[in-house]
Each structure stands twice: as structure tokens, then as C-alpha cells.
Amino acid sequence: MGEIFTSLVEHISSGGAGVLNFQGKRVFMDFTAPGDLAVGRIIEDKRSWARAELLELSEASPLRASPACPLYGTCGGCSLQHLNYKTQVAEKALILQDAFKHIGGITLPPAFDFIPSPPWNYRNRMQLHCILQNRPQAKNHRAGTHSGLLATQFPAPLATQFPAQNRLGFMGRKSGDIIPVDRCPVADPGIASALQEGAILPPPAKDRFTVFSFETTLLSEGTIRGKAQSRGTVTLLGKELRMDAGVFFQSNCGMLERLIGDLAQIAGTTDRTLPMADLYCGVGTFAAFLGEQFPRIDLVEENPEAIVLARENIRGQDGRLFAQTGDLWAKGCTMDSSYGFMVADPPRQGLSPALRRALAEKGPPVLAYVSCDPGTLARDCGELLAGGYRLEMLRGYDFYPQTAHIESLAVFRKG
Known part of the structure; x- marks a missing residue:
């Protein structure tokens, strides 16, 4: 450990780090771009891989971009601002292909749809942290001054003054520190302007809370401009x-509208004389748009607060709500004869093992799987294909530009 080396960055990993080769081992290095000739130092050395810190760029890739945020590299929210946006989308498509090949054992076609988003001011839902006096906080933030980063690769520091009662920020990169923030280039304009005004206050006795803004809607668990809603x-x-x-x-409403439209088209190709099901339904967003095509819709969600909202969102439709885990629901459900179509939108862990097995054995003719993690989607895809499904379509959606997060839609059809 501690060896200094020079190597060419090949591509970007699922976590956002550049991937290099040193002594036959894959090495991950943050803040690097494909085509960089990077000088690094090994800081973590495992048997089959290592992690290195960037010391300098012997030659910078033309795929690099100047980060728009002065806190980039210190704030933990973004990991790809040093790449131009076209490269971000291309690398995410490669990450999705790589996951299917190495985890699911599935070779995808060399080109498939990956839908881009406006790269800035897109994020409608954000979690803010209140900086408490007895909580550690980073001071004198300067992106690029922490170990392994060149200050010349990042913009100048952001000088920010906060009222004592309104110090808000985001979780720091690889630390428990809270980074004070009064502007954020990925935030929706409603959140961004409220941040700059210092108009957002946390709820009582809560140091972590969520705000949401889209068009004329502005909501917060705390208060914004004195309004608690x-x-x-x-x-x-x-x-x-x-x-x-x-x-x-979902935190990118523009991309969510695109996804809903695509799901509606897919639903239109299924047997609409049978009911449909919406698994991990949340507040019933997909059901609200798709359910009208079917005689009945069943919604499954274990969060009771979400189920209350889902009930309101499918009002007027013939719907049944199951406030339980997917596993419990699957045990009492004869899926193969009951449904013509299902949508599943699981958390990052993917489908639970019991639900995955049940879908593989007796799932509906058409299953639309909305995923926020390529690795678990590829794993689940392998089992679904073994159960008799074929992968009819895979499409990526860039819900989170400037980050390595990937949303995708896989459509499985039997026969």
C-alpha cells in the first residue's frame, strides 16, 4: 500500500470512480475521467482490487468538464460533475451493460435507449441536514484540498454566511460532517431560491428533513418562507x-413523466381484460395512471403512510390495497391466473428472494420492472429468464445527472 503509479483511466465504475489497471489489478480512483492519464497512490489494497487517490493528471481527458458547484469534491451529493454530460450518459449505459453481463450472465445489444435529463436544476426532492452545535461539521470547505485532489481541478471555495438558527447542508463525502450549503446547481429552482434566501427551516427536534418542489408545488417537513406544509x-x-x-x-419529475408515458404504452400491449398489480407501489403513482386501462388494480406496499396516499390517488378506480411486504402478498396470491400485467418498483435491494421466486414461477404474461440499481436488476433478471420470461426491452433513464445513480426499466414477457 502507498505505491505511486501512472495509468490510463478506462471507464467509470458503478460507484462513479474511474477504473484503471495497475499490476494486473482493477484500481478505482475518484474524480477521474475515461482517457485521463492519472498519477495515483494506492490507499486500499485488496486481493482482486484496490483503491487509489488522485495525485495529479499527467494528461487530462477531453471528456472532462469544469464542475459547476464550488463544493464539488467535498459535498457528498454529486460524483460525476467532472465529466461532460454526454459522457455521463454514455458511461451509465456501459455500467448497465456490464452489470447484466457479469452479474446476470446476459449480453445486451451494443446500443439501447438511455434517456437523458436536463443536467441541472432537475432535482425536485432533496434531504437537508440541520447543523447542530453538538454535531461535527466541516469548516473552511474548499473542494480539492482534501487528500488526493488537486485544487486546480476544482473551482474556488464558496464563501457562505448562515444565520445561527438556519445552518443547513448536505452530508459530506465519506464523512459524517454536514457541509453548509446555500446554493445547489442540481436543485429544482423552487428549492434553490429558498436555499439562497435562507428561507428553509427544519422541523422541531429533527436534524434531517425533506423538501419538495415542482412547478407551483413547494412542500417541506419543516417550513419554507414561514409556511409549514x-x-x-x-x-x-x-x-x-x-x-x-x-x-x-421520485426526485426528477420530468423523467418520471417520461417513464409513466412509456409504462402506459407497455400496458396497452397487454391483456386488459385481466386486472393488473403495482408492487412496491409507494403513493400509487403508476397505478393512478395505468389502472384505468384495467378492470381492477391491486397495490402492494408495506409503508402505511404511503398506502394512505395511494388510496387517495386511485380514488374512482376499482382497486385493492395490500399493506404488507411483497413476500407476504406473494404467498397468498395465485398470480399466473389473476393478472395480465404487473409493475414492480422495488428499493435498491431489488426484489425480495421469495417474491423473485414467485414471479419466476407464476408471474403474469408481462412484467415491467423499474429499477434503481443495475446490479440487483441484473441478478433478478437472471432468475426471471430462468423461469420462462424473455427480456423484451431495457431502457435507461438518467433521473440523477451529475451522480452515478441509474434508473432503468426492464420489460419481461412470457412465451
């Missing part, structure tokens, strides 16, 4: 949905 409505594709800032909702 956690629950409200958001309009997507002309339809009003009930939501709550404290309950999970």
Missing part, C-alpha cells in the same frame, strides 16, 4: 397526485 398535490401529465414531503416520491 408537508402534504399537498403535485401535477404530473395533467393529473393531480397527493403526496407528502416525508414519504418517498
Whole structure:
């Protein structure tokens, strides 16, 4: 450990680090771009891989970009601002292909759809942290001054003054520190302007809370400009949905509208004389748009607060709500004869083992799987294919530009 080496960055890993080769071992190095000739120092050495810190760039890749945020490299929110946006999208498509090949044993076609997003001011839902006096906090933040980064690779530091009662920030990169923030280039304009004004206050006795903004909707678990409103409505594709800032909702509404439109088209190709099911339904977003095509829709969600909102969002439809885990629901469900179509939108862990087995054995003719993790999607895909499904479509959606997070839609069809 501690060896200094020079190597060419080949591509970007699923965590956002550049991948290099040193002494026959894969080495991960943050803040590097494909095509960089990077000088690094080994800081973690395992049997089959290592991690290195960037010391300098012998030759910078033309794929690099100047980060838009002065806190980039210190704040933990973004990991790809040093890449131009076209490269970010291309590298994410490669990450998805790599996961399918090495985890699922599936070779994808060399080109498939990966839908880009506006790269800035896209994020509608954000979690803020209140800096408490007895909590560690980073001081004198300067992106690029921590170990392994060149200050010349990042913009100058952001000088920010905060009222004592309104010090808000984001979790620091690889630390428990909270980084004070009064502007964020990925935030929706409503959140961004409230941050700059110092108009956001946390709820009492809570040092971590969520805010949401989209078009005319502005919600917070705390207060914004003196107004306390956690629950409200958001309009997507002309339809009003009930939501709550404290309950999970997608963070890029523009991309969510695109995904909903794609799901509606897929639903239109299925047997609509049978009911459909929405697994891990959250507040019932997909059900609200797709359910009208089917005689009945069943929603499965273990979060009771989300189920309350889902009930409101499918009002007027023939729907049943199951406030339970997917595992429990699958045990009592005869899926193969009951449904013509299902949508599943699991958390990062993917489908639970019991639900995965049940879908492989007796799932519906068409399953649309919305994923936020390529690795678990590839794993689940392998078992679904072994159960008789074929992968009809895979499409990526860049819900989170400037980060390494990847959303995708896989459509499975039997026969």
C-alpha cells in the first residue's frame, strides 16, 4: 500500500470512480475521467482490487468538464460533475451493460435507449441536514484540498454566511460532517431560491428533513418562507397526485413523466381484460395512471403512510390495497391466473428472494420492472429468464445527472 503509479483511466465504475489497471489489478480512483492519464497512490489494497487517490493528471481527458458547484469534491451529493454530460450518459449505459453481463450472465445489444435529463436544476426532492452545535461539521470547505485532489481541478471555495438558527447542508463525502450549503446547481429552482434566501427551516427536534418542489408545488417537513406544509398535490401529465414531503416520491419529475408515458404504452400491449398489480407501489403513482386501462388494480406496499396516499390517488378506480411486504402478498396470491400485467418498483435491494421466486414461477404474461440499481436488476433478471420470461426491452433513464445513480426499466414477457 502507498505505491505511486501512472495509468490510463478506462471507464467509470458503478460507484462513479474511474477504473484503471495497475499490476494486473482493477484500481478505482475518484474524480477521474475515461482517457485521463492519472498519477495515483494506492490507499486500499485488496486481493482482486484496490483503491487509489488522485495525485495529479499527467494528461487530462477531453471528456472532462469544469464542475459547476464550488463544493464539488467535498459535498457528498454529486460524483460525476467532472465529466461532460454526454459522457455521463454514455458511461451509465456501459455500467448497465456490464452489470447484466457479469452479474446476470446476459449480453445486451451494443446500443439501447438511455434517456437523458436536463443536467441541472432537475432535482425536485432533496434531504437537508440541520447543523447542530453538538454535531461535527466541516469548516473552511474548499473542494480539492482534501487528500488526493488537486485544487486546480476544482473551482474556488464558496464563501457562505448562515444565520445561527438556519445552518443547513448536505452530508459530506465519506464523512459524517454536514457541509453548509446555500446554493445547489442540481436543485429544482423552487428549492434553490429558498436555499439562497435562507428561507428553509427544519422541523422541531429533527436534524434531517425533506423538501419538495415542482412547478407551483413547494412542500417541506419543516417550513419554507414561514409556511409549514408537508402534504399537498403535485401535477404530473395533467393529473393531480397527493403526496407528502416525508414519504418517498421520485426526485426528477420530468423523467418520471417520461417513464409513466412509456409504462402506459407497455400496458396497452397487454391483456386488459385481466386486472393488473403495482408492487412496491409507494403513493400509487403508476397505478393512478395505468389502472384505468384495467378492470381492477391491486397495490402492494408495506409503508402505511404511503398506502394512505395511494388510496387517495386511485380514488374512482376499482382497486385493492395490500399493506404488507411483497413476500407476504406473494404467498397468498395465485398470480399466473389473476393478472395480465404487473409493475414492480422495488428499493435498491431489488426484489425480495421469495417474491423473485414467485414471479419466476407464476408471474403474469408481462412484467415491467423499474429499477434503481443495475446490479440487483441484473441478478433478478437472471432468475426471471430462468423461469420462462424473455427480456423484451431495457431502457435507461438518467433521473440523477451529475451522480452515478441509474434508473432503468426492464420489460419481461412470457412465451
